[in-house]
Amino acid sequence: MTNEELQQWVEQISLNSFGRPFLHRASFNTRLRSTGGRYFMKTHHIEISQMHYDTFGTEEVEKIIKHELCHYHLHLQRKGYKHRDADFKRLLQEVGGSRFCQPLPGKRREEPYRYRLVCGSCGMEYPRKRKTDPRKYVCGKCRGKLRLFALNIEGK
Structure with a gap:
């Protein structure tokens, strides 16, 4: 066309x-x-x-x-x-329009989460794709201190 x-x-x-x-x-x-x-x-x-x-x-x-x-x-x-x-x-x-369009096949891949912030008080977990400084943030649930953990990713 x-x-x-x-x-x-x-x-x-x-x-x-x-x-x-x-x-x-x-x-x-x-x-x-x-x-x-x-x-x-x-x-x-x-x-x-x-x-x-x-x-x-x-x-x-x-x-x-x-x-x-x-x-x-x-x-x-x-x-x-x-x-x-x-x-x-x-x-x-x-x-009858669409709210969202269909994603193109194979054009975009979601990266797995590479990091995890864990609250020292309540154990709440926050998955992250990028490395973040846990000193800048507190737990959204109990306002406790967070710790950063790197996850093992195959092939890296």
């Missing part, structure tokens, strides 16, 4: 689902990996992940487009356009 075809598709979804025209630019971005799309508040343009289109097809990308159009139309109407706003959540539910 080309950018021109995407532009027409976004305009059609905007008229059919929102009853309002989309008057700005929509284009694919091949560098988007962790997100399905972006809405730019200054220019009102929308970018859609080319990888999501190639991987998941039109059905998933249509939900992403509806999500970005919710940001677009609510922002132009000066209503709550952010993810946490009730207006955004309500409109997204009405049009």
Whole structure:
């Protein structure tokens, strides 16, 4: 699919689902990996992940487009356009957009926790991916002193 075809598709979804025209630019971005799309508040343009289109097809990308159009139309109407706003959540539910996009397979791997902070008083554990200074923190449960432990990770 080309950018021109995407532009027409976004305009059609905007008229059919929102009853309002989309008057700005929509284009694919091949560098988007962790997100399905972006809405730019200054220019009102929308970018859609080319990888999501190639991987998941039109059905998933249509939900992403509806999500970005919710940001677009609510922002132009000066209503709550952010993810946490009730207006955004309500409109997204009405049009059938997705709240989150599906993660791309194999593109992101979660590192295991390498460290663990343990409270000396109550034994509460706090897993950490990065090494932290336990003197800067106290237990959130009992305000006791914390100790840092390194976990054994295979292959390191």
